[in-house]
Amino acid sequence: MPLKETLNNAHSHWMDGSGPEADIVISSRVRVARNLAQLPFPHLLSPQQAGQVIDAVRAAADSAAVREKAGELTVIRMNELTPVDRQILVEKHLISPDLLEDFERKAVVLREDEVLSVMINEEDHLRLQCLLPGLQLNEAWQLVNALDDGLEATLDYAFDEKLGYLTACPTNVGTGMRASVMLHLPGLVLVNQIRGVLAAISKLGLTVRGLYGEGTEAAGNLFQISNQITLGQAEEDIVAGLISVTRQLLGQERAAREALSRERKEQLADRVGRAYGVLKHACIMSSEEAMRLLSDLRLGINLEMIKNIPASLITELIVLTRPAFLVHAAGRELSPVERDVYRAKLIRRKIAAAQQC
Amino acid sequence: MMECERCHQRPAVIFLTEITNGQKRTMRLCEQCAREIQAESFGFLPQIDLHNFLAGLLHNEFNPPASGPAEPPAAGARCEACGLTEAQFARQGLLGCGECYKYFGERLEPVFRRIHGTTCHAGKVPERTGGRVKVVNRIERLKLEMKEAINREEFERAAQLRDSIRELEKELQQEDQAHASERNSE
Numbered sequence: 001m002p003l004k005e006t007l008n009n010a011h012s013h014w015m016d017g018s019g020p021e022a023d024i025v026i027s028s029r030v031r032v033a034r035n036l037a038q039l040p041f042p043h044l045l046s047p048q049q050a051g052q053v054i055d056a057v058r059a060a061a062d063s064a065a066v067r068e069k070a071g072e073l074t075v076i077r078m079n080e081l082t083p084v085d086r087q088i089l090v091e092k093h094l095i096s097p098d099l100l101e102d103f104e105r106k107a108v109v110l111r112e113d114e115v116l117s118v119m120i121n122e123e124d125h126l127r128l129q130c131l132l133p134g135l136q137l138n139e140a141w142q143l144v145n146a147l148d149d150g151l152e153a154t155l156d157y158a159f160d161e162k163l164g165y166l167t168a169c170p171t172n173v174g175t176g177m178r179a180s181v182m183l184h185l186p187g188l189v190l191v192n193q194i195r196g197v198l199a200a201i202s203k204l205g206l207t208v209r210g211l212y213g214e215g216t217e218a219a220g221n222l223f224q225i226s227n228q229i230t231l232g233q234a235e236e237d238i239v240a241g242l243i244s245v246t247r248q249l250l251g252q253e254r255a256a257r258e259a260l261s262r263e264r265k266e267q268l269a270d271r272v273g274r275a276y277g278v279l280k281h282a283c284i285m286s287s288e289e290a291m292r293l294l295s296d297l298r299l300g301i302n303l304e305m306i307k308n309i310p311a312s313l314i315t316e317l318i319v320l321t322r323p324a325f326l327v328h329a330a331g332r333e334l335s336p337v338e339r340d341v342y343r344a345k346l347i348r349r350k351i352a353a354a355q356q357c
Numbered sequence: 358m359m360e361c362e363r364c365h366q367r368p369a370v371i372f373l374t375e376i377t378n379g380q381k382r383t384m385r386l387c388e389q390c391a392r393e394i395q396a397e398s399f400g401f402l403p404q405i406d407l408h409n410f411l412a413g414l415l416h417n418e419f420n421p422p423a424s425g426p427a428e429p430p431a432a433g434a435r436c437e438a439c440g441l442t443e444a445q446f447a448r449q450g451l452l453g454c455g456e457c458y459k460y461f462g463e464r465l466e467p468v469f470r471r472i473h474g475t476t477c478h479a480g481k482v483p484e485r486t487g488g489r490v491k492v493v494n495r496i497e498r499l500k501l502e503m504k505e506a507i508n509r510e511e512f513e514r515a516a517q518l519r520d521s522i523r524e525l526e527k528e529l530q531q532e533d534q535a536h537a538s539e540r541n542s543e
């Protein structure tokens with residue numbers, strides 16, 4: 001049963017570090033919002049109507065058109081899952097946290113490889129998603145587009161000739177598309193250029209998200225960049241624009257990494273080495289500390305300072321050490337302290353195993 | 358001392374920042390709340406209060422500032438399909454159904470213009486239910502191509518494109534006539 005595997009396995013195709021530019025671009029994601037023409041948007045649905053939406057999508061997902069264009073899909077109502085299992089789907093980025101609220105009315109559609117998923121009755125009736133490793137926005141859009149064509153063979157979408165696809169939140173109207181890349185930018189953070197670079201990007205109709213500590217660097221040095229505009233641009237143009245900005249950023253990040261390796265060689269080696277040492281030997285580790293150290297270690301792997309650990313393991317560890325995964329792996333509830341102990345143990349074990357191969 | 362915006366109890370020490378269109382929005386959090394948010398959504402951080410932000414925009418749109426002639430509230434400002442009222446919409450930032458766009462559309466246009474710079478969709482059209490939009494878009498694309506062909510002095514190509522455009526336009530006309538006679542017979 002594919003769902004069991006999804007829940008037992010932290011690994012997902014998007015984490016395997018295989019795509020282009022995978023040293024900096026962790027993943028590419030395309031989401032599109034669709035609504036059914038005959039029913040109110042999810043926040044106004046009665047429980048029966050919510051069930052109607054799920055049934056309609058289930059029928060469409062089983063249709064020959066969808067099978068042919070997107071493959072075999074499984075529909076799972078959220079109330080068929082335990083709370084921990086639901087949280088795991090969030091931690092693997094297959095659904096958004098919004099799908100956990102009022103979950104009796106919601107469902108998720110998954111393809112076995114977890115590349116394609118559909119959230120049902122989130123803010124819109126359908127949110128189609130494709131998540132791929134590395135910089136593969138075009139590929140992600142093509143997969144979502146094909147799945148969308150397959151679903152539309154059966155479903156009547158709310159569509160307006162002038163405004164395009166109609167969405168619950170008017171800021172998504174038009175293409176209903178949100179394309180994003182998740183970037184690891186430790187170089188730009190270390191050379192202190194990150195704020196300027198991100199501020200410049202945000203003037204281009206793109207949104208940047210990151211987590212900052214006051215006066216310190218972003219935890220994990222991870223940033224998500226996505227399009228803000230959904231009206232007046234074709235999907236292909238939105239994707240092309242985001243790719244070109246991402247390439248610009250890749251150039252700057254690589255330049256920063258080069259400058260650091262050239263001019264701050266010892267400091268960099270020291271930082272990476274310390275992260276490696278602590279990850280390998282610590283017995284208690286909070287999630288912030290893990291994120292910070294895993295970021296440093298990933299940079300060291302990318303710069304070939306550390307050679308016997310694959311970068312994909314870092315992405316996997318980041319997901320594997322999230323709270324719900326730890327609870328799932330432990331098979332019982334964990335107190336915060338137990339969690340930190342368990343997290344450290346898991347990291348030690350995984351790193352040791354990688355070094356033996 | 359600044360208090361945490363989430364729990365309103367502990368002091369805020371972490372700033373969660375989102376930058377859009379050069380505008381920075383910051384959420385001030387205590388360490389514990391930041392940790393919780395981070396644990397919930399590693400990497401893919403939630404959009405900070407996008408609905409509130411939008412509701413703010415809509416609020417301004419629907420409640421023009423006191424200066425200038427005060428517009429009386431539009432009568433019957435509710436969607437007849439789902440019953441959503443203008444007040445509900447301005448509060449939540451969410452529309453109730455596809456029909457709402459007909460009832461609130463005009464008031465939304467300035468908002469679209471501000472966010473997207475336009476009010477017209479230029480992307481995908483559904484294959485089965487898209488109808489004539491698909492053909493119209495196709496014609497627009499061919500016209501552009503024809504212009505480019507003429508600029509490059511590829512006149513043979515331009516003539517081919519012109520013929521395709523004429524054919525599609527004829528198709529549209531026939532469709533419109535069919536629709537019109539359908540309506541007459543009703």
Ligand SMILES: [Zn+2]
Nearest residue numbers: 361364387390
């Ligand atoms: Zn707090």
Ligand SMILES: [Zn+2]
Nearest residue numbers: 436439454457
């Ligand atoms: Zn409505």
